[in-house]
Amino acid sequence: MTQLIRAIIDSSALKSNLRQIRAKASGSRVMAVVKANAYGHGLVPTALALPEADAFAVARLEEGIALREAGIRQEIILLEGVFSPEQLAEAARQRFEIVVHDPLQIALLERSTAEHRFVVWLKVDTGMNRLGFRTEDFGAVLARVRALARPPAEVRLMTHLARADERDCPMTRMQLERFDALTHGLGLARSIGNSAGILGWEEARGEWIRPGLALYGISPFSQESSAGFGLIPVMTLASTVITVRRVPRGESVGYGGAWTAPRDSRIAIVAGGYGDGLLRSLSTGAPVLVNGRRAPLVGRVAMDMIAVDVSDLPEVEVGTRCVLWGRGLEVSELAAHAGTVAYELLCGVRARVPREVI
Numbered sequence: 001m002t003q004l005i006r007a008i009i010d011s012s013a014l015k016s017n018l019r020q021i022r023a024k025a026s027g028s029r030v031m032a033v034v035k036a037n038a039y040g041h042g043l044v045p046t047a048l049a050l051p052e053a054d055a056f057a058v059a060r061l062e063e064g065i066a067l068r069e070a071g072i073r074q075e076i077i078l079l080e081g082v083f084s085p086e087q088l089a090e091a092a093r094q095r096f097e098i099v100v101h102d103p104l105q106i107a108l109l110e111r112s113t114a115e116h117r118f119v120v121w122l123k124v125d126t127g128m129n130r131l132g133f134r135t136e137d138f139g140a141v142l143a144r145v146r147a148l149a150r151p152p153a154e155v156r157l158m159t160h161l162a163r164a165d166e167r168d169c170p171m172t173r174m175q176l177e178r179f180d181a182l183t184h185g186l187g188l189a190r191s192i193g194n195s196a197g198i199l200g201w202e203e204a205r206g207e208w209i210r211p212g213l214a215l216y217g218i219s220p221f222s223q224e225s226s227a228g229f230g231l232i233p234v235m236t237l238a239s240t241v242i243t244v245r246r247v248p249r250g251e252s253v254g255y256g257g258a259w260t261a262p263r264d265s266r267i268a269i270v271a272g273g274y275g276d277g278l279l280r281s282l283s284t285g286a287p288v289l290v291n292g293r294r295a296p297l298v299g300r301v302a303m304d305m306i307a308v309d310v311s312d313l314p315e316v317e318v319g320t321r322c323v324l325w326g327r328g329l330e331v332s333e334l335a336a337h338a339g340t341v342a343y344e345l346l347c348g349v350r351a352r353v354p355r356e357v358i
């Protein structure tokens with residue numbers, strides 16, 4: 001037995017997912033979104049596994065620096081941009097591209113004495129109401145950026161979709177139309193789609209696409225499987241049975257006695273708890289793969305372990321392999337049990353869980 005619990009990262013799945021996404025948006029360049037430790041998959045190993053990506057997108061300066069220190073040469077986009085003269089200077093040194101979404105960031109560029117001519121991604125808010133200039137301000141902002149003493153090497157345009165994962169929601173069409181009306185014919189490269197945009201909305205593809213979740217092999221649509229899009233889950237959170245016990249009918253299991261055996265039961269205790277990133281809101285009934293077969297989690301998630309009812313499974317013993325999510329058990333299914341989304345479970349995998357890149 002090596003590690004009791006580990007996150008197996010399948011780099012061939014990562015490459016395959018990138019090819020699938022490209023096939024959906026041929027002609028678009030791809031910035032692979034690797035923020036938040038590559039959605040828990042490991043920032044540097046993920047980027048190194050994707051030499052075919054045209055660019056990488058991160059949220060924070062530090063994430064970009066970590067990529068450069070690992071020898072990543074592709075374009076790197078800072079999705080939230082920079083917020084001080086020091087950060088701007090560092091971004092220039094590192095040859096980062098910056099998203100500009102706030103007047104402060106234009107002021108920083110106006111005051112900068114750096115030689116570097118940035119690729120500037122102007123972000124337009126078409127309805128998300130999070131980052132970006134309002135459409136009525138866009139013209140003035142573009143003029144201001146073009147009038148910089150050291151003009152950008154290139155201005156590119158982006159917007160972000162709020163509800164692209166809802167196939168029937170009219171908001172996406174409204175956002176797409178707003179963005180197109182504003183930017184059509186300017187001759188500037190445009191980027192719209194995240195995973196749901198790319199896979200669900202042809203008009204959301206643009207010159208640059210920004211896949212995150214789909215790259216990691218997860219369907220962005222709750223009612224549609226990864227396999228339906230030809231995507232393969234990249235992370236398998238693999239664990240191990242650390243003991244098996246008999247629990248007589250009527251006795252309870254774990255903290256708070258939150259589950260009582262309705263019959264004489266065999267309960268496997270499996271390594272993995274909220275100290276590893278499992279959510280405590282995962283409740284009785286959430287599936288676990290034990291020896292490749294589904295069995296229900298029972299009782300509360302503890303810091304280091306969970307209990308699984310294996311009464312109906314033969315041959316479960318100390319050392320039996322389990323899968324908490326990944327190949328054979330979609331993380332989205334588990335997320336639904338926990339009342340959250342796959343993103344949160346993936347990003348939540350703690351540092352104590354070793355990542356094993358295969």
Ligand SMILES: *Cc1c(COP(=O)(O)O)cnc(C)c1O
Nearest residue numbers: 033160194195210211212213214
């Ligand atoms: C995180 C992020 C993405 C990627 O979104 P997914 O849903 O994971 O594909 C794309 N664009 C921006 C601006 C983001 O912040």
